[in-house]
Amino acid sequence: MDKVNIDVGLLEPILLEFRDQKGAVIPILQRAQDLYGYLPEEAMIEIAEKSRISISQLYGIATFYAQFNLEPRGRHIISICDGTACHVRGAPKLVTAVEDKLNLVAGGSDPDYNYTLEIVYCLGSCGLAPIALVNGQVYGNTTPDSLVEKVMDLD
Amino acid sequence: MGKVKFTIDGKEIQAETGVTILQAARQEKIFIPILCDHPSLPPEGACRICLVEIEGQQALQPACTYPISEGMEVSTNTPRIRAARKFNLELLISDHPLDCMTCEAAGDCLLQDLAYEYDVTEDRYEGTKHHYSVNDPNPFIQVDRNKCILCRRCVRACSEINGVEAISVFYRGFSAYIGFGADSSMDDSPCEFCGSCVEVCPTGALWPKNSLGKGRLWQTETIQTTCPYCGVGCQINLQVKDNQIVKVDSAWEGPSNHGWTCVKGRFGYDFVHHPDRLDTPRVRKYLLDGKRKPGAKKRKPEVEGDPWQWVEVDWETALGITADKMRQIRNDYGPESMGFLTSAKCLNEENYLMNKLARQVIGTNSIDHCARL
Amino acid sequence: MPVLTNIEELKKLQDKARAEKADREENKTTIILGMGTCGIAAGANDVAAEIHSELKKHKIDAEVVSVGCIGMCHNEPLIDIQQPGLPRVTYTKVKPKMVGKIIEKHLVQGEYNKRWIYGQLPTGNGKVIEGIPAYDELPFYNKQVRIALKNCGIIDPESIEDYLASGGYGGLSKVLFEMDQIDVIEELKDSGLRGRGGAGFLTGMKWEFCMRAKGYPKYIICNADEGDPGAFMDRSVLEGDPHALLEGMIIAGYAIGALEGYIYCRAEYPLAIERLKIAIEQACELGLLGDNILGSGYSFNLKIKEGAGAFVCGEETALIASIEGKRGEPRPRPPYPAVSGLWGKPTNVNNVKSFAITSQIMVHGAEWFNSIGTKKSTGTAVFALTGKIEHTGLVEVPMGITLREIVYDIGGGIPDKMKFKAVQTGGPLGGCLPEEALDTPVDFDSLTEAGATMGSGGMIVVDQETCMVEFARYFLTFASAESCGKCVPCRIGGQRLLEVLTRITNGEGKSEDLDEIELISEGMREGSLCALGQLTPGPVISSLRFFKEEYEAHVNENFCAAGVCAGMFTYEIDPVLCVGCGLCVKPCPEDAITGEKKIPHVINQAQCIQCGACYDVCNLGAVLVKRKHELDMVEPA
Structure with missing residues (x-):
């Protein structure tokens, strides 16, 4: 994907809010990701400079935590839980069904960045396994068919 | 702080309260193998090679972080410990190239030494090995992540010795690797190429590019010297083979630098054997002939007999001409027409004499020093 | 609402809330x-x-x-x-x-x-x-004793009045006005409460270490980074009774002498975070949190830190590193956080449930608590009961109850006439126990002895459709992906162990691989830096111990009896059980099933891709999982 020009000025209020707070780099990254959908390199450089952490360390932190994406993500995010309860209740079949339908590989996006499929470990609703999250909306007791149907209903 | 009495392998030892088992053992010259620790760096507790048994403790404990206490009984070389160490070494070897015969670090590699000691003769695990490309484009340091054992000595050296923090661990688990900047190359990061990371690397993962293929540690002679670049007086160890400097190592006992060097001291020694290096004074021919400066337009210093030609002379001649010229300028144009610039490569004493020359002999206050530029 | 400045005002407010x-x-x-x-x-x-x-x-x-x-x-x-x-x-x-x-x-x-x-x-x-x-008369509830979950689903978690009406903050006021630091710690020690995060260390002792540690300031941290897949006990408390956590943390702060606390909550729990924020705001407004709580002179402040997706941050030193804004990597202990924790200061880290239980111990007394449960594991255990079980859900039972009672009496047994195979406790670092172990009492020591662990409370039941080798491989995939990579045994050992299991589930296993599993597991347990690496082999070792014949069938006979591992089994229709209803014909993507109505159907093995569609759809259990090589032998040349 080509480099997108992003407005690093949008980071200013976030950096201001956390200025002088010890160990605030993780919440800053979280807020920055909320802003851009991922963590573009330009934003990382700005955060490193303003919060006085070396760029190497900032990347070390961002790559450690699963929550942070250094690549852009699709317009629609489908997360399938493969926590233990969901796993024994058939989560792998959900993954295969969505992968086949959208022609992508779990953990990635389709070439047009319309969809991103993620595997997550436990959303804490194991009683309703298997669980899937479509654009933040939780669905319990899903089947391959019901999930694919929901995904196809997305614009 | 008081002293604590305890035993290592049955030997009674006294050490300061608060030190670790490893520190106490080092003071007593008791060898406990370890990969991730370095005496000049804070302990990391990552490699799990220094595991020891402590009487009354169920689990093996790392000697590098475990503090000593009164009456503690430590064993450093039981079958249980040796098995745990061998397991760790076999795992490391299972994700490491088996190219000791061509590796630069052979003979200077802790992993090789320990594999030998613990009889790790083969790669006993099938499975994934990392295949990283070795093409970091920076001019000084070869980065071979395939040989990296993630001991993080380089990470700590960069942050604790040089304070630059150009190196960090990226990602996690089996996917973790040592990274620079925005996951780019060393020269695209805050790295200043002090080379401390190379110095502390226990394997061949980080190696000076200008030392590649020049000789192994057992083929070289170590000569401690003072770095010629500035007046700090950093001590460095030159590795010399066939009268050629092939590598610069840290001299950790150096009182002014404690092993640290800058990029010049570590990598800037190529001038020593450079063909362009001047080792005899030279003067322009017209000066030697006592003539006036000819027009610069037609200068052809490479042509024999040209007034601009460089002519090799002895020191007396060269210094004589210089002194004459300085005297002449002072007489013709006054002391304020002259300025003096001294070098950080000189000693304090030499700089002091230069100051005397400028102010008292010539009579000008226009004197400066390259370190201010 | 006005700030409460003394204990009488709190009592009045509680009465008012009760009356309302x-x-x-x-x-x-x-x-x-x-x-x-x-x-x-x-x-x-x-x-x-x-x-x-x-x-x-x-x-x-x-x-x-x-x-x-x-x-x-x-x-x-x-x-x-x-x-x-x-x-x-x-x-x-x-x-x-x-x-x-x-x-x-x-x-x-x-x-x-x-x-x-x-x-x-x-x-x-x-x-x-x-x-x-x-x-109380219903099977799901009649064996439960609710302490940590007392208010969950009963009160409105967004209303502090509801919490006050239930006697909330009564423990705190008792502690602040009737007890000194030592009293609180002694009470907690007497109660026998052991850490509900899984390690089971005596909570009172932990507090005492931190209280006696030199250093200032001190910190209280609540570990709400519930990362075990298949566990949601802490989430339920956070979402259902957030004030109980707050109250427990303030009591801990008072006992230890800390003025500040952090709740480290995983970001995957947005509703929990939202409700915690509301609860903190409400408690501050009433002067139950903040400066000079209830006029006692004691001050305590709380902050929420959101995790960023790293299971290892459930380990206390990694969690502290994460709050400090670093990579969440554990470090060797000692020094323990009680001596050198957050920013190098004495720090006490407890699980959500430990805090939630504490406030009730302070109200009802140590004796009340240690009369519940067993001698060495007092009180109750909270489990998230999931998997192949009728009554999935959250249960709180007195320690000492058997696994069988939980699975069959409370959980209602296995659905769809399936057969119980194993129960996994302790999450991805725990262990699986077979039917023979169902009479094991549930407490910290008995579960460990049996080959599993208490963990923080995940309990997953699996039936005959789960392949224990694949199940172990699944846990390994999770644990090795979550390894921080700092120490060698976990970073490379976990990967090698996963590779062995993957080999076996792919049908490429050798009988020596079973020894290899033991060897790597032992090395990881012996050498790893933190509990993640030490316990990663847990599910593998326990399943190898109790289900060795499944492993052997995989490596020696290339057979997965559960019908899970691709290419290691085939489907066959039992001519006796099949009534020829035809239900399986349509779902077959390869049209491999043929047969006349009311006459037993047949699967054409040359066409079958083992997708399992027929197996899933058959109500009579007539589609059977069979060894592949038996058919290979009769396959025409």
């Missing part, structure tokens, strides 16, 4: 909705919308209240209707289209539709409705 609650119960109709994450996932939002429109339609004046999870995940969405002076009546598995009928019958006609009613919960006046079972 009683007044509401006696005089108002209330509809109570289960709005935990699980309720919402089951469709509680749609149900809520329907309730509002139905109430409007019938012009019924009723209050609609949201509560957290009561633990009956298998029955979500849940609604309770409480009419003036009457108990709460619970309807389960409520679909939006049922709402109209329920409201019309219950609130308009004043009758109970018993078909949809689950049970009744008494209110303050203790009245009962004849003919509807009480919760």
